[in-house]
Amino acid sequence: MSPPTGLYVHWPYCARICPYCDFNVVRARSVDEEAWAKAFEADLTHLLARFGRRPLVSLYLGGGTPSLMSANLIGRIREAANRLFGLETGAEVTLEANPNDVTEASVAQWQGAGVNRLSLGVQSFDDASLRFVGRDHDARAARRAVDLTLRVFARSSFDLIYALPGQTSDDWETELKGALATGARHLSIYQLTVEPGTAFGRQVARGEWAPPGEGLDADLYELTHDVTTAAGLPPYEVSSHAAAGNEAVHNGLYWTGADWLAIGPGAHGRLTTPQGRVATEGTRNIHAYLDAPSRQRLREEMLDDGAVLTERVSAGLRRVKGIEIATLGPAAPRLLDAARPWAAEGLLEIVDGHLMATRTGRQVLDALLAEIL
Numbered sequence: 001m002s003p004p005t006g007l008y009v010h011w012p013y014c015a016r017i018c019p020y021c022d023f024n025v026v027r028a029r030s031v032d033e034e035a036w037a038k039a040f041e042a043d044l045t046h047l048l049a050r051f052g053r054r055p056l057v058s059l060y061l062g063g064g065t066p067s068l069m070s071a072n073l074i075g076r077i078r079e080a081a082n083r084l085f086g087l088e089t090g091a092e093v094t095l096e097a098n099p100n101d102v103t104e105a106s107v108a109q110w111q112g113a114g115v116n117r118l119s120l121g122v123q124s125f126d127d128a129s130l131r132f133v134g135r136d137h138d139a140r141a142a143r144r145a146v147d148l149t150l151r152v153f154a155r156s157s158f159d160l161i162y163a164l165p166g167q168t169s170d171d172w173e174t175e176l177k178g179a180l181a182t183g184a185r186h187l188s189i190y191q192l193t194v195e196p197g198t199a200f201g202r203q204v205a206r207g208e209w210a211p212p213g214e215g216l217d218a219d220l221y222e223l224t225h226d227v228t229t230a231a232g233l234p235p236y237e238v239s240s241h242a243a244a245g246n247e248a249v250h251n252g253l254y255w256t257g258a259d260w261l262a263i264g265p266g267a268h269g270r271l272t273t274p275q276g277r278v279a280t281e282g283t284r285n286i287h288a289y290l291d292a293p294s295r296q297r298l299r300e301e302m303l304d305d306g307a308v309l310t311e312r313v314s315a316g317l318r319r320v321k322g323i324e325i326a327t328l329g330p331a332a333p334r335l336l337d338a339a340r341p342w343a344a345e346g347l348l349e350i351v352d353g354h355l356m357a358t359r360t361g362r363q364v365l366d367a368l369l370a371e372i373l
């Protein structure tokens, strides 16, 4: 029997490119939706032939800004996924949305197309912060979109970004408490990271501004933990905070080493097969993607045991619940040996058959993973 399986669809267009973004996206000028509808259907047909029918627990429309897709295209993708693979009853169908795209009319259309969860790129409720991160919505639009989303969708998530230059602990606490006061039930809270190759990366390299130092980052992380927990949305993953029962189903597949199909430029999938775990990756270039047949644009690679373990542990330790050691197979004893010194340092815990990063450990997870893997 296959593990729980989801479907990720990457929509590579945005209205404009944010200066911190290193995703595989381009500015939407003219978009041939019919070509994409055909490409996605062909990809799903190809994946069905390659990996067999797997009932889907989730469909995630990400990007990019998939709220720029027409509801008709969203509905066609969902219909094809359901026809070819089957969506389980109550499957989570998430659409990432820009606050500016959220209107009474659009949410009704999205619901009609089968969307039952919205992930809103709010980023901030502060106009100056929104201007700094180059978003095309303001705080008023963010609040309006959040209110409407909470009124219409039983399940939703809002992205927030912190550790902006000049942001103090007090600033962030006020903003975070304001976000929680909206009645949000799931928040994805990211620290601003400056990636090379982005506009921010170039600005920082030129010395135009500097991100906050590690000390403040750590303070803001701790503050985030305390404030969200006090509000009943404790972290359940490094960046994800939810009221009980509102945890993301789809992202949970990534963190638990389950399976997901992935279509669209640059999208990564993972499938368990009798021969081993297969990684798929969509061709990144949008034009090349549309020009190639599915068997060429969705490349496959068999992962070796080491790669599977690295992914499993890297993703699993992001979860507060950690990894069930029994699922690690023959690699478990070696991993536990490597973990014990860090458990003694208070960065990892081995409890009830689970290996977990502590609150402090999750702050330095990348360094910790480099030590134990």
Ligand code: SF4
Residues within 6 Å of the ligand: 013, 014, 016, 017, 018, 021, 022, 023, 025, 063, 064, 065, 121
């Ligand atoms: S909207 Fe999201 S995906 Fe698009 S450029 Fe901005 S951060 Fe990147």
